[in-house]
Amino acid sequence: MRYLDEYRDPVLARRLITEIRAAATREWSIMEVCGGQTHTIVRQGIDELVPVRMVHGPGCPVCVTPLEVIDRALAIAARPEVIFTSFGDMLRVPGSVTDLLSAKARGADVRVVYSPLDAVRLARRNPGREVVFFAVGFETTAPANAMAVLKAAEEGLANFSMLVSHVLVPPAIAAIMESATVDAFLAAGHVCAVMGWTEYEPLAEKYRVPIVVTGFEPLDLLEGILMAVRQLEEGRFAVENQYARAVRRTGNPAAQGAMRRAFSVSDQTWRGIGPIPASGLVLAPAFASFDAAVRFGALGVTAVEDPACIAGEILRGTRTPLQCAAYGTRCTPRRPLGAPMVSSEGTCAAYFNAGREPQP
Amino acid sequence: MTRPLALSADPIAATCPAPLAENERVLLGHGSGGQLMAELLADLTPRLGTPALDDAAIVVTGRPEIVLSTDSFVVTPRFFAGGDIGSLAVHGTVNDVAMMGARPVALSLAYIVEEGLPLEELRLVTASVARAARACGVPVVTGDTKVVGRGAADGLYLTTTGVGVRLPGACVSASQAQPGDLVLLSGPIGLHGVSILSTREGLGFDSEIASDTRPLHRLVATMIAAGAQDVHVLRDPTRGGLASALNEIATASSVGIELEESSLPVPAQVAAACEVLGLDPLHVANEGCLVAFVAQEAAGRVLRAMRRLPEGARAKLIGRACDAHHGRVVMRTLVGSRRIVDMLVGEQLPRIC
Amino acid sequence: MCLGVPGRIVGPGLVDFDGVRRDVCLEFTPEARIGDYVIVHVGFAISIVDAAEAERTLAILRSIPGGLDEVSG
Numbered sequence: 052m053r054y055l056d057e058y059r060d061p062v063l064a065r066r067l068i069t070e071i072r073a074a075a076t077r078e079w080s081i082m083e084v085c086g087g088q089t090h091t092i093v094r095q096g097i098d099e100l101v102p103v104r105m106v107h108g109p110g111c112p113v114c115v116t117p118l119e120v121i122d123r124a125l126a127i128a129a130r131p132e133v134i135f136t137s138f139g140d141m142l143r144v145p146g147s148v149t150d151l152l153s154a155k156a157r158g159a160d161v162r163v164v165y166s167p168l169d170a171v172r173l174a175r176r177n178p179g180r181e182v183v184f185f186a187v188g189f190e191t192t193a194p195a196n197a198m199a200v201l202k203a204a205e206e207g208l209a210n211f212s213m214l215v216s217h218v219l220v221p222p223a224i225a226a227i228m229e230s231a232t233v234d235a236f237l238a239a240g241h242v243c244a245v246m247g248w249t250e251y252e253p254l255a256e257k258y259r260v261p262i263v264v265t266g267f268e269p270l271d272l273l274e275g276i277l278m279a280v281r282q283l284e285e286g287r288f289a290v291e292n293q294y295a296r297a298v299r300r301t302g303n304p305a306a307q308g309a310m311r312r313a314f315s316v317s318d319q320t321w322r323g324i325g326p327i328p329a330s331g332l333v334l335a336p337a338f339a340s341f342d343a344a345v346r347f348g349a350l351g352v353t354a355v356e357d358p359a360c361i362a363g364e365i366l367r368g369t370r371t372p373l374q375c376a377a378y379g380t381r382c383t384p385r386r387p388l389g390a391p392m393v394s395s396e397g398t399c400a401a402y403f404n405a406g407r408e409p410q411p
Numbered sequence: 412m413t414r415p416l417a418l419s420a421d422p423i424a425a426t427c428p429a430p431l432a433e434n435e436r437v438l439l440g441h442g443s444g445g446q447l448m449a450e451l452l453a454d455l456t457p458r459l460g461t462p463a464l465d466d467a468a469i470v471v472t473g474r475p476e477i478v479l480s481t482d483s484f485v486v487t488p489r490f491f492a493g494g495d496i497g498s499l500a501v502h503g504t505v506n507d508v509a510m511m512g513a514r515p516v517a518l519s520l521a522y523i524v525e526e527g528l529p530l531e532e533l534r535l536v537t538a539s540v541a542r543a544a545r546a547c548g549v550p551v552v553t554g555d556t557k558v559v560g561r562g563a564a565d566g567l568y569l570t571t572t573g574v575g576v577r578l579p580g581a582c583v584s585a586s587q588a589q590p591g592d593l594v595l596l597s598g599p600i601g602l603h604g605v606s607i608l609s610t611r612e613g614l615g616f617d618s619e620i621a622s623d624t625r626p627l628h629r630l631v632a633t634m635i636a637a638g639a640q641d642v643h644v645l646r647d648p649t650r651g652g653l654a655s656a657l658n659e660i661a662t663a664s665s666v667g668i669e670l671e672e673s674s675l676p677v678p679a680q681v682a683a684a685c686e687v688l689g690l691d692p693l694h695v696a697n698e699g700c701l702v703a704f705v706a707q708e709a710a711g712r713v714l715r716a717m718r719r720l721p722e723g724a725r726a727k728l729i730g731r732a733c734d735a736h737h738g739r740v741v742m743r744t745l746v747g748s749r750r751i752v753d754m755l756v757g758e759q760l761p762r763i764c
Numbered sequence: 765m766c767l768g769v770p771g772r773i774v775g776p777g778l779v780d781f782d783g784v785r786r787d788v789c790l791e792f793t794p795e796a797r798i799g800d801y802v803i804v805h806v807g808f809a810i811s812i813v814d815a816a817e818a819e820r821t822l823a824i825l826r827s828i829p830g831g832l833d834e835v836s837g
Contacts, residue, residue: 052679052682052683052686052769052770052781052782053770053782053801054770054801054813054818055769055770057818057822058822059745059746060825061673061745061746061747063825063826063828064745064746064747065747066825066828066829067825067828068746070828085764085766086764086766087764087766087767087768088766093750094744094750095744095745095746095748095750096746096748096749096750097746097748099748099749100746100747100748111764112764113763113764138761138763138806139689139760139761139762139763140760140762140763140764142760143756143757143760152438152439152757152758153436153438155438155439156436156437156438156439157436163611163614163760163761164614165614165688165761165806165807166789166806166807166808167806167807168789168807169807188763188764189764189766191766191768191805191810192763192805194792194808194810195789195805195806195807195808198789198791198808239766240766240768241766241768241803241805241810241811242766244768244803244810244811245810245811267766267768269745269746270825273746274821274824274825293821295814295820295821296813296814296815296817296821297768297803297811297814298811299811303792303810303811305791305792305794306792306808309791309792384756404751404753405751609784615786616784616785616786617785617786618784618785619783620783620784679782679783680782680783680784682782683769683781683782683783683784684781684784686769686781687769687771687781687784687786687804689767762767763767763806764766764767
């Protein structure tokens with residue numbers, strides 16, 4: 052595919068690896084923020100080819116969706132009048148006792164959609180049912196989910212609502228930097244396609260870390276790593292843009308506009324990390340009537356995460372899965388406790404799937 | 412400083428020591444040809460009091476050996492680009508018999524029909540069964556028809572059972588792969604699964620992708636004629652895709668398998684659909700290609716024979732079996748690193764991240 | 765969260781990904797024209813691919829001297 056295949060060229064990849072090896076005088080720690088980047092790094096084995104410690108960041112918003120929000124989704128999905136729609140990723144993520152796939156097997160009407168607008172279409176076609184969309188995501192997805200509620204409001208679709216659990220990346224980077232041992236960040240290219248990179252400039256300045264806006268193909272990631280390593284070697288800490296073909300400094304104003312109309316910034320809990328101030332989005336007051344948690348009385352559903360889980364420290368790179376008492380025993384990819392085991396690219400799941408176990 | 416988890420050779424044991432009561436229900440993913448399905452079968456087969464079951468089995472030993480296989484077909488939509496439930500029901504069982512190194516000789520056909528199904532649709536499917544069977548040269552010799560109440564089934568299900576005679580010289584099985592064997596693939600992957608996925612509500616997209624459903628018994632006969640005992644394993648990577656089939660072979664034969672990512676034949680439209688939905692082409696179902704493990708010295712001969720038939724015209728070498736990382740499939744990636752190729756876990760779900 | 769795939773706009777609200785076509789909402793890229801490539805995420809174009817920047821990135825990568833092209837994996 053155009054704009055993908057060129058960035059998978061093995062010859063250029065090997066040259067970039069050689070460049071990175073030549074440029075790095077020590078083993079720098081670089082965190083890639085986005086699960087999509089982790090996916091490429093793990094699937095292509097990039098972390099094993101470069102002399103850099105790649106720290107897999109908070110990953111995907113699916114995995115950091117708080118336990119109690121999943122439990123709310125399950126409570127809502129179980130209602131007979133509800134068609135519960137979701138991105139496919141969410142269906143396997145376990146709540147306190149079950150997941151949406153199992154709920155479906157027990158009779159809940161759970162359907163996978165590719166786009167939030169598909170959920171709006173379902174609401175239009177099923178006026179006798181309540182269609183609920185599980186609106187999760189980083190800033191990349193927020194404008195699309197915003198558009199769903201804006202369209203539903205415009206059309207007066209009273210049978211549409213959203214269970215919202217949106218997270219914002221910059222506050223999470225700040226939270227990670229407060230206690231982390233990460234030398235540089237690869238910022239998520241598609242988040243920045245929407246938001247631009249101006250919000251990252253004060254972070255680079257304050258924490259004196261290089262931040263490189265990076266794409267998702269092997270050459271993108273390798274070039275992003277090279278740019279970060281060069282900054283580190285030269286003692287610089289700027290925001291640079293590797294993903295210039297898709298990202299502009301101020302992002303996408305139309306997408307940001309939709310996001311601002313539909314959502315307001317709020318405090319947000321991240322599964323496995325805990326609460327981070329001003330790191331999430333909720334429906335704006337004008338759209339409060341589309342809040343599924345309110346409409347179906349699910350706000351009372353609460354859940355407590357397992358205290359054995361050290362996901363927060365793993366995400367910060369201060370401990371490894373092998374130092375966790377629950378790893379491989381009470382916590383496995385099939386029965387995950389925290390975000391890094393939930394995602395197939397999470398650090399814990401990656402360790403588990405590679406057969407790594409603590410030395411006796 | 413790592414060594415393999417003792418448990419990881421057996422994902423079932425590693426991840427499912429004591430199923431939660433909550434999970435004691437069948438999920439759609441239990442039927443998707445991946446790890447969940449393997450768990451379900453590991454639970455059920457001991458209750459049958461038989462050893463592990465393959466897609467087909469030898470039921471009469473001696474000469475000739477007689478092979479038996481059965482398969483049910485529940486595909487929706489029933490008519491799709493490249494085929495329909497009728498042709499699929501013929502090809503699926505013909506291929507399962509063929510993967511034992513056998514020549515299929517007869518089929519049975521059973522219908523489960525939901526009350527209310529338009530009769531015309533039943534006629535169309537039946538005509539398609541007849542056409543496919545004729546083209547395969549394998550007659551449908553017996554059958555059964557049941558009608559269930561509205562809502563008790565989704566339109567129409569078919570079950571076919573096939574009987575075959577093992578080809579002279581054939582001694583293939585999933586446990587026969589030897590270190591050093593070369594891995595041959597008869598054609599491009601992902602076409603069937605993507606053509607079905609493209610019709611799903613909520614995922615729908617347009618393309619010219621057509622299912623690859625086709626019979627493979629003539630290809631098998633050609634391969635056995637060219638390679639005889641040097642053809643060690645034959646498998647059609649249906650549900651669960653090539654990744655799941657190779658993992659099963661690696662486990663059954665206690666070998667490691669090494670793949671070259673650059674040599675995998677993924678058609679452009681399959682690659683594009685997988686990019687858009689976030690799927691791995693290695694996990695997508697196929698209905699018209701086979702993977703073979705062939706002794707190195709015979710591989711060239713077998714490959715040339717395959718390429719003489721239309722269904723094997725694009726056959727190629729994709730990897731080799733080795734005497735390391737037993738039970739695991741490892742792929743050399745485009746950028747030159749190596750990664751483990753896992754089985755599909757459960758249902759294939761589109762990703763957004 | 766970031767699965768974004770480049771595709772070419774072939775009609776009003778229609779994007780082609782190497783022969784696979786899907787409805788895509790183009791409201792966030794009002795300046796996009798037929799023939800432009802856009803990055804599509806969950807059915808929305810979030811960015812127009814800048815062909816000149818894409819070429820510039822590749823040119824930089826291609827200008828890296830080959831030298832020891834083979835590195836062990």
